Amino acid sequence: MDYLIGIDVGTTSTKAVLYNTDGDIFGYANKLYPLIQENADMAEEDPNVIFQATIDALAEVTAKADQTQGKILGVSWSTQQHSLIGLDKDHQPTTNTITWADNRAEKYASQMAADGSGLALYKRTGLPTHPMGPVYKILWLKNDHPEIYKKTRYWVGLKEYLLYRYFGQLKQEYNMAATTGLFNIHQMDWDEESMKLVGITRDQLPELVDATHQLTGMNPDYAKQIGFPADTPFIMGGTDGSLSEIGLGAINNGEVAVTIGTSGAVRTFVDKPQIDPKGRIFCYPVMQGKWIIGGPVNNGGIVFRWVRDQLFAPEKVMAKELGEDPYDVLTSIAKQVPAGSDGLIFHPFLGGERAPIWDGNARASFFGLTRQHSRAHMVRAALEGIVYNLYTVELALKEATGEPTEIRAAGGFARSPLWRQMLADIFEEPVTIPEAFESGCLGAMVIAQISLGLADDLSVVNKFIGKKNTYQPDPKTFENYREIMPIYIRLGRKLQSEYSAIAEYQRKREPKE
Known part of the structure; x- marks a missing residue:
């Protein structure tokens, strides 16, 4: 029996699920960590604490795999979006992880919303005008904390930092890149105007790769701590929102996913970039021919x-x-x-x-x-x-x-049955609840299946979701x-x-x- 691991690095915890190639679950781990909040607008995390949480979660589920009779084929990543970490020339952090919930760039987002430049940025990048966006966070650091900005050589998100720790490579999949406000969704490349706005160049950003891209050559010390071979590939995967959508099986046009965890979102897939003239919904590429739009x-x-x-x-x-x-x-x-x-x-x-x-x-x-x-x-x-x-x-x-x-x-x-019924009643629509466990991890596992040649496309998720319950308004x-x-x-x-x-x-x- 061979295995796959889906790992979901969220805002409050990292979860990992061990699957066999048929989607059966053999192990689960959940490692918590704190937010750093010294005032109402601040929401940071220690990236090294989260890195250790990923090691601990992976080690816990790996211990449930029988590696004498099979092997772990790969680990695929779902990670919180809109995070920002500055790195110096030696790739050491100059900041904590500044999370999506951090609001300290609000002044700059509001200014750009007022003068129309925020809407113009949205139309190029698909990122609505809001301080969650890394582009606005960099602008805030540049103006309010120039000592940090000047010391920073590279600008990355949480996943990119974690994977750099494991592999010594700075890579970012298109899906995550699109959540930064620095990526042009029409040209599928880093956006020149956004980079000029914050005063950085493309060599300060990670190399762009597909969701199915594999990283190999892990630091052997970390592989030993986890308990699997150092040549085990890590698959880039995507953002937690996109992979949760996949894990719910809402992969076709018109199928809407509503998720409520710490935060929440309403999302759906479309087959090409779609921009809202009022700038109310995001638009990010996920995979070839799949774009996700919606609102968090x-x-x-x-x-x-x-x-x-x-x-x-x-x-x-x-x-x-x-x-x-x-x-x-x-x-x-x-x-x-x-x-x-x-x-x-x-x-x-x-x-x-x-x-x-x-x-x-x-x-x-x-x-x-x-x-x-x-x-x-x-x-x-x-x-x-x-x-x-x-x-x-x-x-x-x-x-x-x-x-x-x-x-x-x-x-x-x-x-909660009360919340399920409340959702159906307020939306005035039937609401289906798939019984799939940890949709972000499941979505990551599906990306691994495609990357490793075990599946042709996202429709394979329908084999893994299992029972569904529908609530009528x-x-x-x-x-x-x-x-x-x-x-x-x-x-x-x-x-x-x-x-x-x-x-x-x-x-x-x-x-x-």
């Missing part, structure tokens, strides 16, 4: 975590003492409140927002509170607010692609949502004019870096 949101499961820790701290402690999952407790509390939360609306922008408003200054709010509302209403309104926001992304996506043929959903939220419930959604949307537009003012007020009172 900052505020997914992280909102539920905030509700748990800040509004329901006593219940969290009690649940742990009783051996219960605090999230299950909160979900049961939310079930006590009717759909629409009796008119309580929550805009879930705890960490700024990406799609569809692309405003790093966005802030969360409850609206419609009365004396009749309780904490139970607040938890349900928070859960609904997450899905309302995803629905507004879907509205923008429909303008580009038309009505979806199918909606598939995954992520931590998809384990409840007419008695979605009438409530149909009435409240226009209020949510109109209110959001009115609040947007004040986001920058309240964000600036808050920044003045935060600790300095």
Whole structure:
């Protein structure tokens, strides 16, 4: 029996899954690490801590493989997108990993949004105007931290740094490159205007390769720590969003994937670059003839975590003492409140927002509170607010692609029947939940199958997904949502004019870096 490993390097943890070539699972590992957040706009990670997490995860699943009867054919990578790491001339980090959630480049993204140059950059690169983009992060470092900028010889993302540690090569697949704002999606090469904007040259960026490109010649010390031969190939893979889409089996035009983990997204595949005139949706190449468009949101499961820790701290402690999952407790509390939360609306922008408003200054709010509302209403309104926001992304996506043929959903939220039904009711569409485990790892494994000649194309994923459950919208419930959604949307537009003012007020009172 031979094996493949899919590894997913996410924002809060690295997960690895050991498969045989038929897609059966033989091992799983999950290694956590912290975000570094000294103020509300900061979101960094230590890349060396994450590197060790990848070694530990790979070692744990490799130990489950019987290498006396077969071998590990390859390791394929799914990795968080929009990260930035500066490297000096000796390839040592000059920064931590500045993650997608870091908002400190907001001033420069806002300036370019206001003068139209951000929209022009989007039309070349497919990256919406937002401080998540590495191009804006480099601009911020150049202007606000020139000592770091001058010391930096190379600009890479997290995956590129990790693979450099393993192989001593700086390579980046087109899919990840497109998330930087430095890559021209029409010319399929580094974008001259974007590089000029931030004052760098192409020799400061990784070499561009395909998703199926294999790296070989691993550092033997790391191979020994993991427990497989140093000639085991690593396959480039892609971004976590693209590979999660593949792992859900939403690979055909019209099939929409909704994912909610720490953050969330609504995505679909198209067969050529597709740009939104309003700049609301991203557009990135994945593989030959496959482009992914859609919108990511900052505020997914992280909102539920905030509700748990800040509004329901006593219940969290009690649940742990009783051996219960605090999230299950909160979900049961939310079930006590009717759909629409009796008119309580929550805009879930705890960490700024990406799609569809692309405003790093966005802030969360409850609206419609009365004396009749309780904490139970607040938890349900928070859960609904997450899905309302995803629905507004879907509205923008429909303008580009038309009505979806199918909606598939995954992520931590998809384990909850309440959230599954809420998604179907708010979207007013049947929602299918594939039971595939760790869709990002599965998508990475599919890329490995193609790279190693075990499969011809992405359709092989349909052999591995397994059982699917479909939730139908409840007419008695979605009438409530149909009435409240226009209020949510109109209110959001009115609040947007004040986001920058309240964000600036808050920044003045935060600790300095």
